[in-house]
Amino acid sequence: MNKDIIINETKIFVKNKLLSEGTGHDWYHIKRVYNLSTYLCEKENGDEFIIKMVALLHDIDDWKFSNNHNTTEDFLKSINVDKESMSKIMKIIKTMSFKGGVQDSTQDSIEGKIVQDADRLDALGAIGIARAFAYGGSKNRVIYDPHIKPMKFKSLEDVKNANNHTINHFYEKLLKLKDLMNTNTAKHIAEERHRFMELFLNEFYYEWNFHKDL
Template sequence: MDLTAWQQDIEHWFAKHYTGGDASHDIAHFRRVWHCARQIADGQPVSLTVILFASYFHDLVSLPKNHPDRARSSQLSAQQTLSILSRDFPRFPAEHHAAVAHAIEAHSFSAQITPQTLEAKIVQDADRLEALGAIGLARVFAVSGAMNAALFDANDPFADRRALDDKAYALDHFQTKLLRLPATMQTVKGREMAQRNADFLVHFMAKLSAELAGDPDSLDVDIIRRFAAQDLPKLC
């Protein structure tokens, strides 16, 4: 089967079986990860079929951020995906099962599993790009709102005099995770995309800082200098 036919089968499976997922882990998220992964994979010696299945099923289990087993979400997703492939996708080559499972396990930031294949590296990069840019900006506040977290600490929004706490303040998540993501990217193209989208978040922070200071028509250049992407080591 070609990729279009496989994707149609996957979409049919999700329409029939998938009832989970919040606004950050719905079918639209899976589609975006797949489209992004295809861009990163362009011209690379990879199995696009493995990437397709891993992109769609990587967040099949997504425990809330405050759940004690949150770090096991990707491993649980991989386990469920293997069962689904065997039961519902009998035409999918069994020799690809392990590669799909590994790409799913390794995509997670909290699981801290190093991707060993180029397919896994691409899926990890594509998923992490969802946490940056305009979608990432929307997601961080949507998730924090669902957790009843404040948007920011009004007395110290950028944590100059306190410890960062992204469970209490949504804005803290930019420093605890989001702005660190470009350095974790596994591919050259993924890193380039991540740096551009992280810059977007820094400019949002600079705009917010200016508005909090009573200047709604400017950017706080000190925030841009402080958080602008640093030069990263070259990838092999």
């Protein structure tokens, strides 16, 4: 198994699948997660092949925009990834998503912890803000409705069916991520990105309420 060839084939496959994806889970999100994962791997150690493959493939079967939940596994078989590696890759992918905080996403391997951190870091900061509104727009959600308070989800179905707005997503997920980082390196990066989101929200409410008596 030539790992470099497999990684390159995977890059081509994922790029073709997600280049024009419009919810903020596009090819450029994958590239950022891949680069962040590689950086975290250098700092925290781990199996670089597993980390890179998970980073590349983690959104292919994402429930938010994919109706086929076997594409990733079928692809790994088609490029002859060994069974042990495929098992590790699939286990991480199936368990790393936040999913409204209603399912256990705890990672028991450093590889899972690293890619989960990288994916969550890309949901923070300036890019995280942009992605939140891109996703909200793709679901026809309003930017903000002060009458709809942040929700406490009890199941994945609640997450999928919520009549929500994008600002609530900050309180239901994004502002929680800083304290959910696994690695010390990611925790340090998350602190700065978290502060930027808090600054954004303060400015957002200031502008929203400007001359609100009109």
